[in-house]
Amino acid sequence: MISAxxxxxxxxxxxxxxxxxxxxxxxxxxxINIGHGLTFEDHKQYTPGDDYRRIDWHVYGRTDKLHIxxxxxERSLTIHIITDASASMKFEKKWxxxxxxxxxxxxxxxxxxxxxxxxxFAQDVQxxxxxxGRSHLAHMIDEMNSLKVDxxxxxxxxxxxxxxxxxxxxxxxxxxxxxYPIEEIEAGLSLVEKNDVKVVMLxxxxxxxxxxxxxxxxxxxxxxxxxxxxxxPRLSSQYKSRLDEHIGKVRKICMDTHSDxxxxxxxxPIFDAFFEVLKDRRLG
Numbered sequence: 001m002i003s004a005x006x007x008x009x010x011x012x013x014x015x016x017x018x019x020x021x022x023x024x025x026x027x028x029x030x031x032i033n034i035g036h037g038l039t040f041e042d043h044k045q046y047t048p049g050d051d052y053r054r055i056d057w058h059v060y061g062r063t064d065k066l067h068i069x070x071x072x073x074e075r076s077l078t079i080h081i082i083t084d085a086s087a088s089m090k091f092e093k094k095w096x097x098x099x100x101x102x103x104x105x106x107x108x109x110x111x112x113x114x115x116x117x118x119x120x121f122a123q124d125v126q127x128x129x130x131x132x133g134r135s136h137l138a139h140m141i142d143e144m145n146s147l148k149v150d151x152x153x154x155x156x157x158x159x160x161x162x163x164x165x166x167x168x169x170x171x172x173x174x175x176x177x178x179x180y181p182i183e184e185i186e187a188g189l190s191l192v193e194k195n196d197v198k199v200v201m202l203x204x205x206x207x208x209x210x211x212x213x214x215x216x217x218x219x220x221x222x223x224x225x226x227x228x229x230x231x232x233p234r235l236s237s238q239y240k241s242r243l244d245e246h247i248g249k250v251r252k253i254c255m256d257t258h259s260d261x262x263x264x265x266x267x268x269p270i271f272d273a274f275f276e277v278l279k280d281r282r283l284g
Contacts, residue, residue, distance in 0.1 A: 010104055013104075
């Protein structure tokens with residue numbers, strides 16, 4: 001649950017992150033698009049079809065050649081916060097942690113007066129219209145606190161649907177445990193690779209370390225199947241090896257699709273996780 005105490009901590013954290021991340025984070029910036037913005041950039045020689053109203057007659061007086069003024073177009077950035085709400089996210093502390101990450105990124109976006117679109121996915125995709133402001137954040141918190149986390153993740157299907165909601169080049173923050181077929185992850189991330197993508201692979205500390213020993217009845221949270229097994233040190237080691245291999249493949253996909261990858265476990269202090277995800281934040 002997102003509490004008032006957490007929101008108070010976010011307010012204090014915002015002051016810290018302005019000092020440590022500042023110009024690399026979300027906020028006022030110049031786009032690489034040339035348009036009719038307010039910031040003058042340079043001149044270019046007039047060619048037929050250019051807007052004659054942008055001819056700089058002072059330059060013509062000096063050079064006897066027609067040049068037009070070009071401006072940097074400043075565009076509002078929409079931040080897409082996409083969070084896995086499938087049943088596997090209910091394990092231990094994962095959903096609570098994912099909720100705090102999602103709300104934290106939304107809060108930082110709101111503080112920079114940018115729009116954010118909050119989306120959850122499992123078997124279906126649920127998106128909320130991108131908006132600014134505290135009321136939009138409050139609505140998001142209500143949704144996070146009341147959301148039923150359940151169902152099997154349909155990552156590739158979801159990403160195909162989500163792609164249609166992303167217009168111009170955007171910042172996409174994708175939070176999930178990514179415990180599904182590597183082929184789906186690769187195909188899904190390739191759909192949004194033209195954006196500035198931050199992949200947050202979130203695992204609970206217990207499932208990452210596999211600290212369980214002895215006889216257990218394991219239930220798959222998505223398929224509901226049950227497996228009785230004895231978790232020995234050898235089995236635990238094999239599990240950890242396969243998990244590390246999977247994580248390595250996800251990391252490689254992120255490199256190939258120019259996405260930033262962060263592996264976060266739920267024992268990491270939440271504000272350290274924000275710093276890790278945002279440390280290399282760049283735009284343009």
